[in-house]
Structure formats: structure tokens, C-alpha cells
Amino acid sequence: MSLKPRAAAAESPVSWLAHLAARLPARLRERRLGPRLLTAIVLASTCLALVATAIQLYLDYSRELTEIDAEFRQIESSYLGSLASSLWSFDRTQTQLQIEGLLKLRDVQFAAVRGETGEQFQAGRKSDERSVVREFELRSPKPPHQALGSLTVAIGLQGVYGRLFDRTLVILTTQATKTFFIALLILFIVSRWVTRHLEHMARHARGMSVERLSQPLALPRRPGDEPDELDEVATALNEMSRSLSAELSRRAQADQELKQHRDQLVEAVADLRVAEEKYRSIFENAIEGIFQSTPAGRILTGNPAMARMLGYAEPAELLTIDATDLYVSADDRQRWRTAMEREGSVRDFPLQLRRRDGQVRWVSNSSRVVRGADGQALYYEGTLEDVTERRQAEANAERLIREEAARQQAEAARDEMARLGEMVGLMQACATLDELRAVIAQQLPRLFEGDDGALYLFEPQQRFVAIAAAWGMAPSFADSLTADDCWALRRGRPHLVEHGPDGLRCRHVDRALSNYACLPLIAQGEALGFLHLRCNAGRPIAQRRPYLQTVAENLALGFANVKLREALRHEAIRDPLTGLYNRRFMNETLERACHSATRTGRPLALLLIDIDHFKRLNDSFGHDVGDRVLREVAKSIAARIRSSDLACRFGGEEFLVILPDTALEAARAVAEVLCKGVRELALSDSSRAIGQVTISLGVASFPQHGSDRAVLTRAADAALYQAKGQGRDRVVVATAVS
Ligand SMILES: Nc1nc2c(ncn2[C@@H]2O[C@H](COP(=O)(O)OP(=O)(O)OP(=O)(O)O)[C@@H](O)[C@H]2O)c(=O)[nH]1
Numbered sequence: 001m002s003l004k005p006r007a008a009a010a011e012s013p014v015s016w017l018a019h020l021a022a023r024l025p026a027r028l029r030e031r032r033l034g035p036r037l038l039t040a041i042v043l044a045s046t047c048l049a050l051v052a053t054a055i056q057l058y059l060d061y062s063r064e065l066t067e068i069d070a071e072f073r074q075i076e077s078s079y080l081g082s083l084a085s086s087l088w089s090f091d092r093t094q095t096q097l098q099i100e101g102l103l104k105l106r107d108v109q110f111a112a113v114r115g116e117t118g119e120q121f122q123a124g125r126k127s128d129e130r131s132v133v134r135e136f137e138l139r140s141p142k143p144p145h146q147a148l149g150s151l152t153v154a155i156g157l158q159g160v161y162g163r164l165f166d167r168t169l170v171i172l173t174t175q176a177t178k179t180f181f182i183a184l185l186i187l188f189i190v191s192r193w194v195t196r197h198l199e200h201m202a203r204h205a206r207g208m209s210v211e212r213l214s215q216p217l218a219l220p221r222r223p224g225d226e227p228d229e230l231d232e233v234a235t236a237l238n239e240m241s242r243s244l245s246a247e248l249s250r251r252a253q254a255d256q257e258l259k260q261h262r263d264q265l266v267e268a269v270a271d272l273r274v275a276e277e278k279y280r281s282i283f284e285n286a287i288e289g290i291f292q293s294t295p296a297g298r299i300l301t302g303n304p305a306m307a308r309m310l311g312y313a314e315p316a317e318l319l320t321i322d323a324t325d326l327y328v329s330a331d332d333r334q335r336w337r338t339a340m341e342r343e344g345s346v347r348d349f350p351l352q353l354r355r356r357d358g359q360v361r362w363v364s365n366s367s368r369v370v371r372g373a374d375g376q377a378l379y380y381e382g383t384l385e386d387v388t389e390r391r392q393a394e395a396n397a398e399r400l401i402r403e404e405a406a407r408q409q410a411e412a413a414r415d416e417m418a419r420l421g422e423m424v425g426l427m428q429a430c431a432t433l434d435e436l437r438a439v440i441a442q443q444l445p446r447l448f449e450g451d452d453g454a455l456y457l458f459e460p461q462q463r464f465v466a467i468a469a470a471w472g473m474a475p476s477f478a479d480s481l482t483a484d485d486c487w488a489l490r491r492g493r494p495h496l497v498e499h500g501p502d503g504l505r506c507r508h509v510d511r512a513l514s515n516y517a518c519l520p521l522i523a524q525g526e527a528l529g530f531l532h533l534r535c536n537a538g539r540p541i542a543q544r545r546p547y548l549q550t551v552a553e554n555l556a557l558g559f560a561n562v563k564l565r566e567a568l569r570h571e572a573i574r575d576p577l578t579g580l581y582n583r584r585f586m587n588e589t590l591e592r593a594c595h596s597a598t599r600t601g602r603p604l605a606l607l608l609i610d611i612d613h614f615k616r617l618n619d620s621f622g623h624d625v626g627d628r629v630l631r632e633v634a635k636s637i638a639a640r641i642r643s644s645d646l647a648c649r650f651g652g653e654e655f656l657v658i659l660p661d662t663a664l665e666a667a668r669a670v671a672e673v674l675c676k677g678v679r680e681l682a683l684s685d686s687s688r689a690i691g692q693v694t695i696s697l698g699v700a701s702f703p704q705h706g707s708d709r710a711v712l713t714r715a716a717d718a719a720l721y722q723a724k725g726q727g728r729d730r731v732v733v734a735t736a737v738s
Pocket residue numbers: 610611612613614615616618622623624625626627651652653724
């Protein structure tokens with residue numbers, strides 16, 4: 001059996017396919033997406049269609065073969081019996097008819113019966129084309145079923161091939177048509193949905209420039225269209241454009257900055273060259289020596305000034321010497337290195353170096369350590385200045401300063417002593433303690449210029465000292481102190497506290513105060529007070545101790561002298577019995593008062609007072625009682641006059657009161673007051689009452705009753721006489737001088 005395709009029918013599709021296959025690579029290499037896509041679809045679809053058609057043909061072919069087998073079985077079952085009967089009965093006509101009848105079956109081309117006897121019947125003709133031939137054995141219908149011959153049937157495959165070809169043609173046509181339209185549809189869709197936009201993007205991209213980067217890509221969309229991947233691509237492109245634009249701006253700015261930096265760099269390089277030349281010039285021409293040396297003492301660099309300083313002709317010679325040999329003292333080198341290692345640099349470090357010729361020079365060194373990344377000292381660099389002459393000049397200047405200071409100190413001491421002498425002189429001229437205090441208050445600040453201080457003096461009959469004079473920080477001094485507040489008063493010795501926290505401070509000074517002195521004023525064993533001094537000038541107080549003691553002693557002496565003088569003077573001008581001024585002093589004072597009244601024209605009055613019946617009182621009570629009455633009357637008078645008035649004992653039991661700036665009527669009123677005051681004295685002896693003591697007063701006034709002491713006194717005396725005459729215990733005003 002053989003299967004042969006029809007050559008004429010197969011030639012056309014194969015050549016078409018060959019032609020198509022030959023053109024496919026060119027089609028697939030098309031630049032346009034549409035044709036490429038179309039070609040790919042057609043190719044893929046064709047391949048699939050061919051594969052599907054081949055499968056279909058194979059299945060159809062198998063079915064056709066099955067049907068041929070079924071046809072043979074049908075021949076076997078339906079025709080073999082009747083043919084055997086016709087052959088058994090030698091019915092040739094029937095046999096021939098039956099064989100021809102077989103040709104009516106589908107695709108049967110040929111049928112032939114060959115009897116055992118050699119007879120042969122056949123219908124149709126044998127073809128060279130492929131066919132399926134089967135031979136059946138014919139046996140008699142009745143036992144013993146002997147062999148009668150055979151039936152040969154040939155079913156041609158040409159019909160099968162024709163049907164398969166037709167079917168293939170239909171399938172391929174259908175597939176091709178479908179593929180064509182689907183391809184067209186896909187082409188349209190791709191063009192509409194994809195390539196149109198891609199071309200738009202391409203046009204946008206082609207038209208893109210740096211200036212147009214900011215123009216966004218907008219796909220031609222109908223409003224309301226949902227965004228798809230192309231929109232995402234467009235969005236991504238726009239974002240890319242924006243990023244690109246930003247990047248370009250940044251690059252442009254960076255370029256600008258780079259340009260500026262480059263310009264600055266160029267300028268800096270130029271400046272650097274200038275600076276380098278400048279520093280080279282400084283290095284070469286500097287007056288100071290400039291060097292670099294290793295920690296081991298090797299000189300790396302040295303300028304001409306350094307070479308000259310050390311006695312070498314050329315800087316290159318410095319590189320051959322060991323720097324450690326330059327030091328006069330090894331200790332100097334060690335101190336210098338220790339300072340460098342500890343501080344990292346030194347400034348104006350004094351050193352003594354030995355020149356090449358052996359001469360020793362003083363130099364001032366300023367250096368620093370240059371360290372590596374590991375912190376190790378790589379080398380030292382610095383400058384050397386020859387300060388030998390300057391040091392000599394400084395030494396001379398220091399000597400001169402010391403001498404000047406000593407001279408000034410001596411001068412200051414002379415000044416101090418001169419001021420002290422001046423104060424002592426003034427003190428000696430003081431008649432009263434008040435005068436003395438005033439002089440001291442005025443002189444002490446001059447004596448201790450620049451320092452704070454105070455003078456404390458014991459108040460009469462008191463146990464505390466009160467401030468008598470203060471200068472400098474006067475408000476910070478206490479007004480009064482007890483003797484316990486000051487170590488100098490307690491111990492009767494000078495108490496000095498130096499700088500520092502350890503000194504034993506007096507209670508009257510602040511705890512923070514140091515450098516002060518308290519010196520007691522002691523005269524004839526009696527403590528008069530103390531001098532307190534706070535030294536502000538930074539000069540140790542101990543240095544001034546001798547001077548302070550001299551001042552304190554002079555002050556004490558001054559007070560003692562004035563006190564003595566006051567006592568003497570008191571005795572000279574006072575009446576010892578009554579304490580009032582005596583007649584001699586009264587005469588002097590009245591003389592001055594009259595002159596003053598004459599000069600100024602101001603009034604002046606006199607009261608002449610006499611105790612009534614004093615003789616009788618003396619006689620009755622004794623002289624001592626009389627003395628006591630004299631004292632009580634004097635006391636009563638002194639208590640009722642002004643401090644500017646002056647009461648004195650005129651003699652015996654007579655008193656005289658001078659009333660400056662007092663007119664006659666006022667004087668009369670004072671006289672009445674005095675008269676009444678004495679009248680009211682209630683005096684008594686130890687055993688009996690003395691009785692009332694009265695006085696009589698005569699009043700005279702300047703200028704009505706006289707313009708000098710004698711006339712006024714006489715006028716007052718005349719008035720007193722009148723008062724006695726008129727019965728005593730009264731005031732009588734003098735009559736005007738005619
Ligand atoms: N106790 C005492 N008596 C003195 C003192 N000085 C004077 N006399 C006395 O004073 C008396 C003065 O008396 P006279 O001058 O007579 O006056 P008189 O007795 O006060 O009488 P009239 O002045 O007229 O009232 C005399 O007896 C003096 O001795 C004195 O210091 N002490």
C-alpha cells in the first residue's frame with residue numbers, strides 16, 4: 001500500500017509558503033512596529049494554522065484509513081457470501097455483476113475474482129496511483145467449504161487525498177482570512193492605541209530641547225479616558241524631563257559655581273604666588289632668624305639672618321651643625337624642649353646661644369611643634385631674635401627703675417614726715433581738744449593719701465570709742481566701738497593684718513579685709529583711742545609700721561599736750577569755786593565784746609548779780625554753806641543762759657553775765673528768769689533749812705548805757721545798787737547816760 005500526494009495540488013501552497021518564508025526575515029526586520037507586528041501575527045498565526053491543519057489532516061487521514069478498513073469489512077460481510085455462491089454455481093453473469101457492484105462502493109477502483117479453475121472476472125482498472133489492495137478467500141457456502149478462488153479489491157487513495165486537500169484548503173483559507181482580519185484589527189488597535197501615541201512621544205522627544213524641557217508631554221486623549229501604561233510612560237517621561245530640567249539647572253548652577261571656584265582658585269593661586277614670593281622675601285630678608293629643626297637637633301632650614309646671628313657666612317652651613325651644641329646650658333635646651341612638648345609652642349622664650357666664634361648671645365625664641373598624623377613631633381619651626389642688647393638695656397632700665405623707686409620711696413617718706421611734721425606743728429598750736437580734732441580730721445587724709453582710715457577716740461567718761469575722723473571709704477567705718485572690738489585696744493599694741501586669709505581680724509572690720517592696721521593711741525599710760533588704716537596702694541602694711549607708729553605716737557602726744565594745755569587754761573580763766581569764768585577772763589571777753597558791738601553795731605547787755613544778805617547767811621550757816629550757796633547760784637545762772645552768753649564770778653558773792661547780741665528788753669527778761677531761778681532754789685543744810693536765797697540784778701546795755709567795759713559795768717553796778725536799795729530780789733535796769 002502507498003500514499004502519493006497529488007503534485008499539481010501541492011505545488012502552489014508550498015511555493016507560496018516558500019515565498020512567504022523567504023520574505024519573512026525581511027518583514028520581521030521592518031522598522032515600523034505595525035508591519036512587524038502584522039508579520040509576527042501572520043507568521044505565528046500561519047504556523048499555528050499549519051500545525052493545526054497538519055494535525056487535522058493526520059486525524060482525517062487516519063479516519064479515512066479506518067473507513068477504508070470498514071469498507072473492506074463491509075465487502076467481506078456483504079459480498080463474499082454472494083460471490084462465493086455465484087462462483088459455486090458458476091453463475092458468471094451474476095459474479096460479474098456483483099464485482100461491478102463493488103465499484104460503486106466509495107473509492108473502490110478495482111475488483112477481481114480468480115477462480116480455482118482459472119476463470120477470472122474483474123471490474124475497474126488498476127491504477128499506478130497509490131491505493132489499498134486487499135485479497136479475500138472465497139469458499140463454498142456448504143461444507144466442507146472448499147476453496148473456490150479469491151477476491152481482490154483495490155480502494156484508491158486519490159479520493160482520500162482529494163478530500164484531505166479540499167479540507168486543508170478550507171481550513172487554510174478560513175485561517176488566512178481570520179488571521180488577515182484579526183491582523184488588520186490588531187494593526188488598527190495598535191495604531192490607534194499605541195503607535196499613534198508612540199509617534200506623538202517620538203515627535204515630542206525629537207522636538208525636546210533644554211529650553212522646552214519644562215513643556216510637558218500630553219497624549220491626545222479624549223476627556224475621561226482612563227490612563228493606561230502609555231500615560232504612565234508619558235508621566236514617567238514628564239517626570240524624567242522635570243528631573244532632567246532640575247538636574248540641568250543644578251548642573252548649570254554647579255557649572256557656575258565651578259566657574260566661580262575656578263576663578264577664585266586662579267586668583268588664590270596668583271595670590272599664593274605673590275604670598276610665596278612675599279614670604280620668600282621675608283624669609284630671605286628677615287631681621288629675625290627663621291629656622292626648622294628636627295627633635296634630634298638637626299637644622300632643616302635656616303635663613304640668612306639666622307646664619308649671621310650664629311656667626312656663619314651662609315645659611316647652608318647651618319645644615320651641617322648640631323643645634324644642641326648651640327646651647328650654652330644643656331638645661332636651657334631641656335627647659336625649651338619640655339615647654340615645647342607640653343604646650344606645643346613657646347613665645348619669647350629666653351635662651352643663651354653660643355656663636356661660632358664662641359661669643360654668647362641672648363636670643364628670644366618663639367617656636368611651635370609641627371606634628372604628623374600620628375601626633376609625633378616631625379620638626380620644630382620658629383624664629384630667633386638677638387636680644388642681647390635689649391636685655392642689657394632692660395637690665396640698665398631695671399636698675400634705674402629700682403633706683404628711681406628707692407628715690408621716690410625716700411622722697412615719699414620725706415613727704416610723709418614733712419606732712420607729719422606739719423600736722424604735729426598744727427597740733428601743738430591747738431588750744432582745745434575741739435581744735436585738735438578739727439586739725440587731725442583735716443590732716444590725717446593728707447597724711448594717708450590713697451588709703452582709707454579712721455581715728456577713734458574714747459568719749460569722756462565712756463567705755464566706748466567714737467569715730468573722730470575718717471577718710472577714704474568713710475561710710476564703711478562703724479561710728480562707735482567697744483574696746484573689745486579691736487585687738488589693738490585690747491592688747492595696747494599695734495595690730496597689723498597682712499595680705500592673705502590667715503590674719504586675726506578685729507571685729508570692726510569686714511572678714512574679707514586684709515592689709516590693715518590698728519594702732520592704739522596711748523599717752524602717759526592712758527588709752528586715748530586708736531588709729532585704723534586700710535592700705536589700698538598694694539604696699540604691704542608691715543613696711544609702713546614704723547611710720548604708722550610714729551603717727552600714732554604723735555597723735556597720742558598731741559592729745560596729751562592739748563589736754564594738759566586745756567587744763568592749765570581752764571585753771572587760768574575759771575573761778576575754782578563756782579567753775580564760772582574768772583574776773584580777768586571776763587574783763588578780756590567784755591572788752592572784745594564791746595569792740596565787736598561797736599564794730600558791728602549789734603546790741604550787747606550786761607547783768608550784774610549780787611546775792612542778797614550773803615554776809616548774814618555766812619554768819620548764820622558758816623563759810624562752807626556760803627560757798628555751797630555760791631556754787632548753786634552760779635549753777636542756776638549758767639543753766640539759764642545761752643552757750644554764747646558768758647557768766648563769770650565778778651568777785652565775792654557777785655556775778656556778771658555778758659549777753660552778746662541781746663537788746664535791753666531781752667536782757668531784762670533774762671535777768672528776771674535768773675532772779676526767779678535763784679528764788680526757787682530750795683537749799684538746805686544737813687540739819688536745818690537755809691531759807692530762801694535771792695539775788696538782785698542790775699541790767700545795762702550797749703550802747704544806751706555805755707560803749708566801753710568800764711562805763712557799762714558802772715551802769716550795771718548802779719542799777720544793782722538801786723535794786724538793793726529798792727528792797728533786793730529784783731531786777732533794775734540802768735538809767736540812760738545823759
Ligand atoms: N562764804 C564766802 N563768803 C564770802 C566770799 N567772798 C565774800 N564773802 C562774804 O560775803 C559777804 C559780803 O557781804 P556784804 O558785802 O556786806 O553784803 P551783804 O551781806 O550780801 O549785803 P547786801 O549785799 O547789801 O545784801 C562778806 O561777809 C564776805 O566775807 C566767799 O568766797 N565765800
